[in-house]
Amino acid sequence: MNCWGKRMKLCWGICSAGNISNNFVSALSSLPSEDHEVVAIAARSKEKANKFAEKHQIAVAYEGYEALARDTNVDIVYIGSINQTHLPLCQLFLNHSKNVLCEKPLGLNKREVQEIIDLAKEKDVFFMEGLWTRFFPAIAKLQELLAANHIGQIKMVSGTFGIPMVQERVQLKEYGGGGLLDIGVYLYQMTLLVFGTPPLSSSTKGFLTDSGVDETTVTTMLFPNKAMASLTCSISQFLDNDMEIRGTQGCIKIKNPFWCPTQLEVTTKGTTNVLDFPLPKTKATFLFENIVGFQYEAEAVRQCLIKGLKECPVVSHDESLLVAELLQNARHDVGYLLEADKQKGPMTCQ
Numbered sequence: 102m103n104c105w106g107k108r109m110k111l112c113w114g115i116c117s118a119g120n121i122s123n124n125f126v127s128a129l130s131s132l133p134s135e136d137h138e139v140v141a142i143a144a145r146s147k148e149k150a151n152k153f154a155e156k157h158q159i160a161v162a163y164e165g166y167e168a169l170a171r172d173t174n175v176d177i178v179y180i181g182s183i184n185q186t187h188l189p190l191c192q193l194f195l196n197h198s199k200n201v202l203c204e205k206p207l208g209l210n211k212r213e214v215q216e217i218i219d220l221a222k223e224k225d226v227f228f229m230e231g232l233w234t235r236f237f238p239a240i241a242k243l244q245e246l247l248a249a250n251h252i253g254q255i256k257m258v259s260g261t262f263g264i265p266m267v268q269e270r271v272q273l274k275e276y277g278g279g280g281l282l283d284i285g286v287y288l289y290q291m292t293l294l295v296f297g298t299p300p301l302s303s304s305t306k307g308f309l310t311d312s313g314v315d316e317t318t319v320t321t322m323l324f325p326n327k328a329m330a331s332l333t334c335s336i337s338q339f340l341d342n343d344m345e346i347r348g349t350q351g352c353i354k355i356k357n358p359f360w361c362p363t364q365l366e367v368t369t370k371g372t373t374n375v376l377d378f379p380l381p382k383t384k385a386t387f388l389f390e391n392i393v394g395f396q397y398e399a400e401a402v403r404q405c406l407i408k409g410l411k412e413c414p415v416v417s418h419d420e421s422l423l424v425a426e427l428l429q430n431a432r433h434d435v436g437y438l439l440e441a442d443k444q445k446g447p448m449t450c451q
Contacts, residue, residue: 277441
């Protein structure tokens with residue numbers, strides 16, 4: 102029997118030993134050890150797996166991913182690999198009836214996401230796309246304010262996310278690169294959270310890099326009640342990296358970095374209040390800003406499993422499908438097609 106069955110402790114297996122997995126495991130270390138434990142790491146090479154295990158004091162290190170899928174001590178697998186590997190790795194772990202938390206973007210296009218979700222439902226296990234933004238306390242407060250109609254009817258969402266990025270995983274088509282799949286996903290999912298409904302239309306214009314992935318794009322979405330969103334994404338320049346939500350009675354700004362926020366700026370009746378949401382204290386070290394916030398997502402997954410849920414209501418399967426469709430259409434609008442787009446399969450929500 103694994104540790105989940107004994108003590109309601111969630112035992113994690115980590116798939117891949119890159120930067121994002123390092124940060125996720127460091128965030129887990131800031132949670133109570135009686136609730137979360139990393140019991141195994143798998144990487145493409147034994148050397149990488151051993152190095153990762155030594156750094157994070159993980160008992161088991163595997164070369165390759167098949168052994169991790171077969172490990173009966175693992176309750177759930179966190180997939181932190183690069184974009185084009187998400188589909189085959191999700192299939193591997195789901196086919197071994199493992200619960201899975203897979204980093205965004207869940208797939209390269211909507212067909213891949215549909216295949217993954219269909220398999221998760223067939224295997225009757227928990228599955229979620231790793232949109233960690235949704236679990237920050239600042240975002241919970243935002244939803245509370247919107248539900249209370251604090252700034253009136255929402256009329257406009259504007260957001261930017263731009264960071265110069267030269268990594269091969271972002272610059273090359275064969276890795277599912279480009280700004281939209283890597284960081285644009287945050288703009289899209291936050292816009293859907295605000296409006297709570299699919300857009301009536303979505304169109305994107307922009308430029309490609311010399312390698313053929315999207316470099317800078319601007320997406321315009323139209324919503325019911327004459328509302329709209331304007332979303333700018335770039336991997337060639339720094340942008341403001343915040344989001345503004347304007348209503349008929351005020352405005353809420355999610356301050357930079359909006360994808361892992363600790364501040365909301367709320368303006369109503371000419372008065373502006375700044376709401377602070379400090380992150381938990383930790384001794385762990387991280388490569389990126391506010392990464393300790395991964396712990397909110399991890400604990401939400403644990404709570405879902407305690408309740409016997411197969412999907413998380415905060416990041417539903419249907420929303421992952423919708424985000425994938427919007428990102429796919431945006432890529433196609435600017436002429437960025439992948440080999441995965443040429444394969445046929447289910448392309449509509451069920």
